[in-house]
Amino acid sequence: MGIPVDAVDFFAELELNNDRGWWTANQERWRRVVRDPMQRLCDELADEFGDAKLFRPHRDVRFSADKSPYKTHQGAVVLTSPGVGYYVQVSSQGLLTGGGWYQPVPEQIAAYRDAVLDDDSGSQLASIAAQLEGEGVELVGERLKTAPRGVDPGHPRIELLRHKTLLASVEHAIPDWLETDELAAQVADQWRTYRPLLEWLDARLSR
Template sequence: MSFTGFPDEGLVFYEGLEADNSKSYWTQHKAAYDEHVRAPMLALVEELTAEFGAHKLFRPYRDVRFSKDKTPYKTHQGAVLHPEGAGPGAWYVEVSADGLAARGGSWRMQPDQVERYRRAVDGDLPGGQLEQLVAKIRRAGLSVDGEQLKRAPRGYDPDHPRIELLRHKSIHGGRHWTPEDWLDSREVVDRVRKTWRALKPLNDWLADNVGATTAPPDRRR
Protein backbone atom coordinates (compact mmCIF):
# COMPACT_ATOMS: atom_id res chain seq x y z
CA MET A 1 0.00 0.00 0.00
CA SER A 2 1.39 3.41 -0.97
CA PHE A 3 0.80 6.38 1.32
CA THR A 4 -1.89 8.80 0.10
CA GLY A 5 -2.67 10.66 3.33
CA PHE A 6 -4.54 10.33 6.61
CA PRO A 7 -8.29 10.31 5.78
CA ASP A 8 -10.75 12.39 7.77
CA GLU A 9 -12.33 9.15 8.94
CA GLY A 10 -9.24 8.43 11.02
CA LEU A 11 -9.48 11.73 12.88
CA VAL A 12 -13.21 11.20 13.36
CA PHE A 13 -12.41 7.78 14.81
CA TYR A 14 -10.15 9.41 17.43
CA GLU A 15 -12.71 12.10 18.22
CA GLY A 16 -15.14 9.29 19.04
CA LEU A 17 -12.53 7.43 21.08
CA GLU A 18 -11.82 10.52 23.15
CA ALA A 19 -15.52 10.76 23.93
CA ASP A 20 -15.97 7.03 24.62
CA ASN A 21 -12.70 5.28 25.48
CA SER A 22 -14.28 1.87 25.99
CA LYS A 23 -13.95 -1.65 24.69
CA SER A 24 -17.40 -1.46 23.13
CA TYR A 25 -16.47 1.64 21.08
CA TRP A 26 -13.15 0.07 20.07
CA THR A 27 -14.76 -3.18 18.99
CA GLN A 28 -17.46 -1.42 17.03
CA HIS A 29 -15.01 0.90 15.22
CA LYS A 30 -11.84 -1.21 14.95
CA ALA A 31 -12.28 -1.58 11.20
CA ALA A 32 -12.10 2.20 10.87
CA TYR A 33 -8.91 2.24 12.95
CA ASP A 34 -7.32 -0.49 10.82
CA GLU A 35 -8.23 1.14 7.50
CA HIS A 36 -7.95 4.86 8.22
CA VAL A 37 -5.26 5.04 10.92
CA ARG A 38 -3.02 2.00 11.15
CA ALA A 39 -2.76 1.22 7.43
CA PRO A 40 -1.80 4.76 6.32
CA MET A 41 0.64 5.14 9.21
CA LEU A 42 2.34 1.89 8.23
CA ALA A 43 2.49 3.04 4.60
CA LEU A 44 4.01 6.38 5.68
CA VAL A 45 6.82 4.93 7.78
CA GLU A 46 7.59 2.25 5.21
CA GLU A 47 8.16 5.02 2.68
CA LEU A 48 10.56 6.80 5.04
CA THR A 49 12.45 3.72 6.27
CA ALA A 50 15.17 3.84 3.61
CA GLU A 51 16.34 7.27 4.79
CA PHE A 52 15.56 7.19 8.50
CA GLY A 53 15.88 3.57 9.69
CA ALA A 54 13.77 0.62 10.74
CA HIS A 55 10.26 1.44 11.90
CA LYS A 56 7.99 0.29 14.70
CA LEU A 57 4.31 1.09 15.15
CA PHE A 58 3.20 1.46 18.74
CA ARG A 59 0.35 -0.66 20.01
CA PRO A 60 -2.98 1.13 20.48
CA TYR A 61 -3.46 -0.29 23.97
CA ARG A 62 -2.42 1.65 27.06
CA ASP A 63 -0.41 0.06 29.88
CA VAL A 64 -2.69 0.87 32.81
CA ARG A 65 -0.98 -1.26 35.47
CA PHE A 66 0.61 1.69 37.27
CA SER A 67 -1.67 4.49 36.09
CA LYS A 68 -4.62 6.13 37.79
CA ASP A 69 -6.11 6.63 34.34
CA LYS A 70 -7.58 3.23 33.44
CA THR A 71 -8.88 4.12 29.97
CA PRO A 72 -7.73 1.20 27.82
CA TYR A 73 -6.82 2.83 24.50
CA LYS A 74 -4.38 5.49 23.33
CA THR A 75 -6.02 8.45 21.60
CA HIS A 76 -3.22 8.70 19.02
CA GLN A 77 -1.21 6.42 16.76
CA GLY A 78 2.54 6.79 16.99
CA ALA A 79 5.47 5.25 15.17
CA VAL A 80 9.22 5.43 15.74
CA LEU A 81 12.13 4.97 13.33
CA HIS A 82 15.64 4.29 14.55
CA PRO A 83 18.81 3.94 12.45
CA GLU A 84 20.92 0.96 13.57
CA GLY A 85 23.90 1.96 15.71
CA ALA A 86 22.85 5.63 15.85
CA GLY A 87 22.87 6.08 19.62
CA PRO A 88 19.85 7.44 21.50
CA GLY A 89 18.45 9.56 18.66
CA ALA A 90 15.29 8.46 16.84
CA TRP A 91 12.43 9.80 14.73
CA TYR A 92 8.80 9.92 15.82
CA VAL A 93 5.52 10.63 14.03
CA GLU A 94 2.01 10.73 15.50
CA VAL A 95 -1.53 11.27 14.24
CA SER A 96 -4.57 12.04 16.39
CA ALA A 97 -7.74 14.11 16.41
CA ASP A 98 -5.45 17.08 17.14
CA GLY A 99 -3.54 16.62 13.88
CA LEU A 100 -0.02 15.48 13.08
CA ALA A 101 3.28 15.69 14.96
CA ALA A 102 6.81 14.91 13.77
CA ARG A 103 9.77 14.87 16.15
CA GLY A 104 13.38 13.78 16.38
CA GLY A 105 15.91 13.31 19.17
CA SER A 106 16.04 11.32 22.39
CA TRP A 107 13.05 10.77 24.67
CA ARG A 108 14.88 8.68 27.23
CA MET A 109 18.55 8.34 28.10
CA GLN A 110 20.00 5.85 30.53
CA PRO A 111 22.15 7.19 33.40
CA ASP A 112 25.42 6.49 31.57
CA GLN A 113 24.09 8.35 28.53
CA VAL A 114 22.96 11.31 30.63
CA GLU A 115 26.44 11.48 32.16
CA ARG A 116 28.12 11.54 28.73
CA TYR A 117 25.56 14.05 27.48
CA ARG A 118 26.36 16.45 30.32
CA ARG A 119 30.11 16.06 29.93
CA ALA A 120 29.70 16.95 26.26
CA VAL A 121 27.47 19.96 26.99
CA ASP A 122 30.03 21.14 29.54
CA GLY A 123 32.80 20.94 26.95
CA ASP A 124 33.46 24.11 24.96
CA LEU A 125 33.46 22.48 21.51
CA PRO A 126 30.62 19.92 21.70
CA GLY A 127 28.61 22.09 24.07
CA GLY A 128 28.92 25.08 21.79
CA GLN A 129 27.93 22.94 18.81
CA LEU A 130 24.75 21.77 20.55
CA GLU A 131 23.92 25.32 21.60
CA GLN A 132 24.16 26.45 17.98
CA LEU A 133 22.12 23.47 16.76
CA VAL A 134 19.32 24.19 19.21
CA ALA A 135 19.26 27.86 18.21
CA LYS A 136 19.08 26.92 14.52
CA ILE A 137 16.26 24.43 15.13
CA ARG A 138 14.24 27.06 16.98
CA ARG A 139 14.85 29.65 14.25
CA ALA A 140 13.37 27.14 11.80
CA GLY A 141 10.13 27.24 13.81
CA LEU A 142 10.55 23.92 15.60
CA SER A 143 10.32 23.40 19.34
CA VAL A 144 13.08 21.90 21.49
CA ASP A 145 11.88 20.00 24.53
CA GLY A 146 12.78 17.17 26.87
CA GLU A 147 12.73 16.12 30.50
CA GLN A 148 14.67 18.58 32.64
CA LEU A 149 15.82 18.95 36.21
CA LYS A 150 14.45 21.96 38.04
CA ARG A 151 17.93 22.87 39.27
CA ALA A 152 21.49 22.50 38.07
CA PRO A 153 22.68 18.88 38.07
CA ARG A 154 25.05 17.94 40.87
CA GLY A 155 28.60 19.08 40.20
CA TYR A 156 27.67 21.84 37.74
CA ASP A 157 27.60 25.58 38.35
CA PRO A 158 24.06 27.03 38.33
CA ASP A 159 25.56 29.97 36.41
CA HIS A 160 27.00 27.75 33.68
CA PRO A 161 26.49 29.46 30.28
CA ARG A 162 24.68 26.33 29.01
CA ILE A 163 22.78 25.52 32.19
CA GLU A 164 19.47 25.10 30.32
CA LEU A 165 20.98 22.33 28.20
CA LEU A 166 22.76 20.78 31.20
CA ARG A 167 19.45 20.37 33.02
CA HIS A 168 18.12 18.13 30.25
CA LYS A 169 17.77 14.39 30.90
CA SER A 170 16.44 13.97 27.38
CA ILE A 171 16.28 16.30 24.39
CA HIS A 172 14.16 16.30 21.26
CA GLY A 173 12.67 18.74 18.81
CA GLY A 174 9.74 18.83 16.45
CA ARG A 175 6.62 20.37 15.04
CA HIS A 176 2.85 19.92 15.39
CA TRP A 177 0.20 20.70 12.77
CA THR A 178 -3.51 21.06 13.46
CA PRO A 179 -5.88 19.25 11.07
CA GLU A 180 -6.00 20.77 7.58
CA ASP A 181 -6.91 19.50 4.11
CA TRP A 182 -3.30 18.55 3.27
CA LEU A 183 -3.35 15.88 6.00
CA ASP A 184 -5.30 13.71 3.54
CA SER A 185 -2.60 13.95 0.88
CA ARG A 186 1.00 13.03 0.13
CA GLU A 187 2.07 16.43 1.44
CA VAL A 188 2.37 14.64 4.80
CA VAL A 189 5.45 12.78 3.52
CA ASP A 190 7.18 15.99 2.50
CA ARG A 191 6.42 17.77 5.79
CA VAL A 192 7.56 14.89 7.97
CA ARG A 193 10.70 14.35 5.90
CA LYS A 194 11.57 18.06 5.96
CA THR A 195 11.10 18.20 9.73
CA TRP A 196 13.23 15.13 10.35
CA ARG A 197 15.98 16.40 8.07
CA ALA A 198 16.04 19.67 10.03
CA LEU A 199 16.55 17.60 13.19
CA LYS A 200 19.18 15.26 11.76
CA PRO A 201 22.08 17.39 13.12
CA LEU A 202 20.66 16.91 16.63
CA ASN A 203 20.55 13.12 16.23
CA ASP A 204 24.04 13.18 14.70
CA TRP A 205 25.31 15.14 17.71
CA LEU A 206 23.73 12.61 20.08
CA ALA A 207 25.29 9.72 18.16
CA ASP A 208 28.76 11.33 18.23
CA ASN A 209 28.72 12.54 21.84
CA VAL A 210 26.38 10.21 23.75
CA GLY A 211 26.17 6.93 21.86
CA ALA A 212 24.47 3.72 22.91
CA THR A 213 24.00 2.79 26.55
CA THR A 214 26.47 0.41 28.18
CA ALA A 215 23.90 -0.66 30.77
CA PRO A 216 22.65 -4.28 30.55
CA PRO A 217 19.16 -4.68 29.10
CA ASP A 218 16.26 -4.65 31.54
CA ARG A 219 14.84 -8.19 31.42
CA ARG A 220 12.09 -7.59 33.94
CA ARG A 221 8.54 -8.36 32.75
Protein backbone atom coordinates in the same frame (compact mmCIF):
# COMPACT_ATOMS: atom_id res chain seq x y z
CA MET B 1 -2.20 8.94 -0.38
CA GLY B 2 -1.80 10.47 3.06
CA ILE B 3 -3.59 10.11 6.39
CA PRO B 4 -7.34 10.78 6.32
CA VAL B 5 -8.61 13.62 8.48
CA ASP B 6 -10.96 10.98 9.89
CA ALA B 7 -7.92 9.72 11.84
CA VAL B 8 -8.02 12.99 13.81
CA ASP B 9 -11.76 12.58 14.33
CA PHE B 10 -11.22 8.97 15.41
CA PHE B 11 -8.93 9.99 18.26
CA ALA B 12 -11.20 12.87 19.30
CA GLU B 13 -14.04 10.35 19.63
CA LEU B 14 -11.80 7.83 21.38
CA GLU B 15 -10.94 10.41 24.04
CA LEU B 16 -14.66 10.50 24.91
CA ASN B 17 -15.24 6.75 24.57
CA ASN B 18 -12.07 5.04 25.78
CA ASP B 19 -13.53 1.61 26.44
CA ARG B 20 -13.46 -1.82 24.87
CA GLY B 21 -16.99 -1.64 23.46
CA TRP B 22 -16.33 1.52 21.45
CA TRP B 23 -12.94 0.25 20.30
CA THR B 24 -14.37 -3.06 19.13
CA ALA B 25 -17.06 -1.27 17.15
CA ASN B 26 -14.47 1.03 15.56
CA GLN B 27 -11.49 -1.28 15.19
CA GLU B 28 -11.87 -1.71 11.44
CA ARG B 29 -12.08 2.09 11.11
CA TRP B 30 -8.82 2.36 13.11
CA ARG B 31 -7.13 -0.05 10.72
CA ARG B 32 -8.41 1.83 7.66
CA VAL B 33 -7.79 5.46 8.65
CA VAL B 34 -4.98 5.18 11.21
CA ARG B 35 -2.84 2.04 11.17
CA ASP B 36 -2.67 1.32 7.45
CA PRO B 37 -1.98 4.94 6.37
CA MET B 38 0.69 5.29 9.06
CA GLN B 39 2.32 2.07 7.87
CA ARG B 40 2.29 3.32 4.28
CA LEU B 41 3.90 6.58 5.40
CA CYS B 42 6.63 4.70 7.26
CA ASP B 43 7.24 2.46 4.26
CA GLU B 44 7.72 5.52 2.03
CA LEU B 45 10.24 7.00 4.47
CA ALA B 46 12.18 3.77 5.04
CA ASP B 47 14.67 4.08 2.17
CA GLU B 48 16.13 7.30 3.59
CA PHE B 49 15.56 6.95 7.32
CA GLY B 50 15.24 3.23 8.06
CA ASP B 51 12.46 0.95 9.19
CA ALA B 52 9.92 2.34 11.64
CA LYS B 53 8.15 0.70 14.54
CA LEU B 54 4.44 1.45 14.93
CA PHE B 55 3.43 1.52 18.57
CA ARG B 56 0.63 -0.74 19.77
CA PRO B 57 -2.74 0.94 20.45
CA HIS B 58 -3.11 -0.61 23.90
CA ARG B 59 -1.84 1.23 26.98
CA ASP B 60 0.18 -0.48 29.72
CA VAL B 61 -2.06 0.29 32.69
CA ARG B 62 -0.32 -1.94 35.25
CA PHE B 63 1.37 0.94 37.07
CA SER B 64 -0.95 3.78 36.08
CA ALA B 65 -3.84 5.33 37.96
CA ASP B 66 -5.42 5.98 34.56
CA LYS B 67 -6.91 2.65 33.47
CA SER B 68 -8.05 3.84 30.03
CA PRO B 69 -7.18 0.86 27.82
CA TYR B 70 -6.25 2.63 24.56
CA LYS B 71 -3.73 5.27 23.58
CA THR B 72 -5.28 8.46 22.23
CA HIS B 73 -2.64 8.81 19.53
CA GLN B 74 -0.79 6.63 17.03
CA GLY B 75 2.94 7.03 16.93
CA ALA B 76 5.81 5.53 14.98
CA VAL B 77 9.55 5.76 15.64
CA VAL B 78 12.68 5.11 13.58
CA LEU B 79 15.53 4.38 15.99
CA THR B 80 18.96 5.73 15.07
CA SER B 81 20.63 4.56 18.32
CA PRO B 82 19.29 3.31 21.68
CA GLY B 83 16.66 5.75 22.93
CA VAL B 84 17.18 8.17 20.00
CA GLY B 85 15.12 8.40 16.83
CA TYR B 86 12.72 10.11 14.45
CA TYR B 87 9.04 10.25 15.42
CA VAL B 88 5.68 10.92 13.79
CA GLN B 89 2.26 10.90 15.45
CA VAL B 90 -1.40 11.51 14.67
CA SER B 91 -3.91 12.36 17.40
CA SER B 92 -6.96 14.53 18.01
CA GLN B 93 -4.58 17.50 17.74
CA GLY B 94 -3.53 16.48 14.24
CA LEU B 95 -0.04 15.59 13.00
CA LEU B 96 3.14 15.93 15.05
CA THR B 97 6.69 15.28 13.88
CA GLY B 98 9.63 14.94 16.20
CA GLY B 99 13.10 13.63 16.71
CA GLY B 100 15.62 13.26 19.48
CA TRP B 101 16.43 11.45 22.71
CA TYR B 102 13.35 10.14 24.46
CA GLN B 103 14.29 7.03 26.46
CA PRO B 104 17.30 7.74 28.72
CA VAL B 105 19.39 5.46 30.88
CA PRO B 106 21.73 6.80 33.61
CA GLU B 107 24.86 6.28 31.51
CA GLN B 108 23.37 8.36 28.70
CA ILE B 109 22.40 11.18 31.05
CA ALA B 110 25.98 11.32 32.35
CA ALA B 111 27.40 11.23 28.82
CA TYR B 112 24.99 13.93 27.69
CA ARG B 113 25.96 16.29 30.51
CA ASP B 114 29.67 15.74 29.91
CA ALA B 115 29.14 16.55 26.23
CA VAL B 116 27.16 19.71 26.97
CA LEU B 117 29.77 20.84 29.51
CA ASP B 118 32.54 20.37 26.94
CA ASP B 119 33.08 23.69 25.22
CA ASP B 120 33.42 22.21 21.74
CA SER B 121 30.53 19.72 21.69
CA GLY B 122 28.41 21.86 24.00
CA SER B 123 28.74 24.89 21.76
CA GLN B 124 27.87 22.71 18.78
CA LEU B 125 24.65 21.57 20.47
CA ALA B 126 23.78 25.14 21.45
CA SER B 127 24.20 26.17 17.81
CA ILE B 128 21.98 23.29 16.63
CA ALA B 129 19.35 24.23 19.20
CA ALA B 130 19.39 27.88 18.13
CA GLN B 131 19.06 26.88 14.47
CA LEU B 132 16.08 24.63 15.22
CA GLU B 133 14.33 27.23 17.32
CA GLY B 134 14.93 29.78 14.58
CA GLU B 135 13.04 27.50 12.20
CA GLY B 136 10.04 27.27 14.52
CA VAL B 137 10.98 23.94 16.08
CA GLU B 138 10.17 23.47 19.76
CA LEU B 139 12.78 21.82 21.99
CA VAL B 140 11.12 19.81 24.74
CA GLY B 141 11.88 16.91 27.05
CA GLU B 142 12.15 15.86 30.67
CA ARG B 143 14.10 18.48 32.62
CA LEU B 144 15.42 19.07 36.08
CA LYS B 145 13.81 22.00 37.90
CA THR B 146 17.24 23.23 38.98
CA ALA B 147 20.84 22.84 37.84
CA PRO B 148 22.34 19.33 37.91
CA ARG B 149 24.38 18.57 41.00
CA GLY B 150 27.80 20.18 40.80
CA VAL B 151 26.91 22.42 37.86
CA ASP B 152 27.02 26.20 38.16
CA PRO B 153 23.43 27.55 37.81
CA GLY B 154 24.93 30.41 35.84
CA HIS B 155 26.50 28.15 33.21
CA PRO B 156 25.87 29.58 29.71
CA ARG B 157 24.28 26.27 28.61
CA ILE B 158 22.32 25.64 31.79
CA GLU B 159 19.00 25.23 29.96
CA LEU B 160 20.45 22.41 27.87
CA LEU B 161 22.19 20.91 30.92
CA ARG B 162 18.87 20.58 32.74
CA HIS B 163 17.56 18.17 30.12
CA LYS B 164 17.26 14.43 30.85
CA THR B 165 15.71 13.91 27.43
CA LEU B 166 15.89 16.25 24.46
CA LEU B 167 13.36 16.30 21.66
CA ALA B 168 12.68 18.55 18.72
CA SER B 169 9.03 18.68 17.67
CA VAL B 170 6.57 20.56 15.52
CA GLU B 171 2.79 20.37 15.83
CA HIS B 172 1.34 20.66 12.33
CA ALA B 173 -2.35 20.42 13.33
CA ILE B 174 -4.29 19.45 10.16
CA PRO B 175 -2.18 20.72 7.25
CA ASP B 176 -3.55 20.89 3.72
CA TRP B 177 -1.22 18.06 2.72
CA LEU B 178 -2.22 15.59 5.45
CA GLU B 179 -4.49 13.56 3.16
CA THR B 180 -2.34 13.91 0.04
CA ASP B 181 0.62 12.18 -1.60
CA GLU B 182 2.72 15.10 -0.35
CA LEU B 183 2.62 13.80 3.24
CA ALA B 184 5.76 11.66 3.05
CA ALA B 185 7.80 14.46 1.47
CA GLN B 186 6.68 16.93 4.13
CA VAL B 187 7.55 14.56 6.99
CA ALA B 188 10.88 13.74 5.36
CA ASP B 189 11.73 17.46 5.09
CA GLN B 190 10.91 17.94 8.76
CA TRP B 191 12.97 14.92 9.80
CA ARG B 192 15.92 16.29 7.81
CA THR B 193 15.63 19.46 9.88
CA TYR B 194 16.02 17.33 13.02
CA ARG B 195 18.93 15.32 11.62
CA PRO B 196 21.79 17.47 13.02
CA LEU B 197 20.35 17.04 16.52
CA LEU B 198 20.04 13.27 16.12
CA GLU B 199 23.54 12.98 14.71
CA TRP B 200 24.90 14.93 17.71
CA LEU B 201 23.00 12.67 20.12
CA ASP B 202 23.91 9.44 18.31
CA ALA B 203 27.60 10.32 18.41
CA ARG B 204 27.65 10.99 22.14
CA LEU B 205 25.03 8.74 23.73
CA SER B 206 25.56 5.44 21.93
CA ARG B 207 29.15 4.72 22.95
